[in-house]
Amino acid sequence: MATARYAPGDRVRVRRDAPAGHHRTPWYVKGKTGWVDALYGAFRNPETLAYGGSGVPERALYRVQFNQADTWENYGGSPNDKVCVDIYEHWLEPA
Amino acid sequence: MAPRAHDRGGWPNDRPIDRREHQWMDWERQAQVLPGILARKGLMVTDELRRGIEALLVEQYESLSYHERWSVSLETLLIEKGILTGEEIDAKAGAIERRWS
Numbered sequence: 001m002a003t004a005r006y007a008p009g010d011r012v013r014v015r016r017d018a019p020a021g022h023h024r025t026p027w028y029v030k031g032k033t034g035w036v037d038a039l040y041g042a043f044r045n046p047e048t049l050a051y052g053g054s055g056v057p058e059r060a061l062y063r064v065q066f067n068q069a070d071t072w073e074n075y076g077g078s079p080n081d082k083v084c085v086d087i088y089e090h091w092l093e094p095a
Numbered sequence: 096m097a098p099r100a101h102d103r104g105g106w107p108n109d110r111p112i113d114r115r116e117h118q119w120m121d122w123e124r125q126a127q128v129l130p131g132i133l134a135r136k137g138l139m140v141t142d143e144l145r146r147g148i149e150a151l152l153v154e155q156y157e158s159l160s161y162h163e164r165w166s167v168s169l170e171t172l173l174i175e176k177g178i179l180t181g182e183e184i185d186a187k188a189g190a191i192e193r194r195w196s
Contacts, residue, residue, distance in 0.1 A: 021146070022142065022145060022146040022149055026098075026102055026104045026105070027097075027098035027099075027102045027104075027105070028098070028104050028105035046142045046145075049140050049142035049143070050140075050142040050143055050145060050146035051143070051146065052143065055142075071105075072105070
């Protein structure tokens with residue numbers, strides 16, 4: 001795999017984008033900031049696989065962790081609560 | 096940012112999650128395995144199935160059940176890929192309907 005851009009612990013923000021086509025990033029983390037928890041490796045890109053493409057070049061996939069309090073307005077649970085979302089590298093920017 | 100119909104995580108909902116076990120119909124079992132068979136034959140990938148489901152109109156998405164959405168997506172993809180024609184599918188569906196009525 002080509003070198004991954006991010007490492008565990010890096011602060012990252014999810015791009016605010018709403019492409020018409022298939023993508024795996026859920027709306028509720030778009031624009032939100034969290035940190036990289038783990039790098040899974042590189043996988044074929046679902047955004048092109050969905051349309052019969054080859055999915056290459058592969059993209060790095062990360063487990064990104066967010067504070068629930070940062071993700072939701074008026075979050076009523078514990079300030080220690082987290083949510084993890086698997087996000088492809090091209091959806092992330094440094095925060 | 097308004098999420099599309101399939102992009103369900105985090106939608107506000109005060110109702111508790113329905114945790115009842117779903118009884119699967121035979122056709123649902125067939126719908127469940129068909130993508131895997133098509134993938135094994137190199138005809139389709141899971142990402143395409145998802146794309147087909149996401150392409151449903153909102154009214155369709157909300158009114159169809161889980162496996163009905165899979166079935167619509169599969170039908171769309173099979174026609175798109177030239178594996179079956181709409182006419183072949185309709186003819187078979189008509190024959191099944193007559194057999195059961």
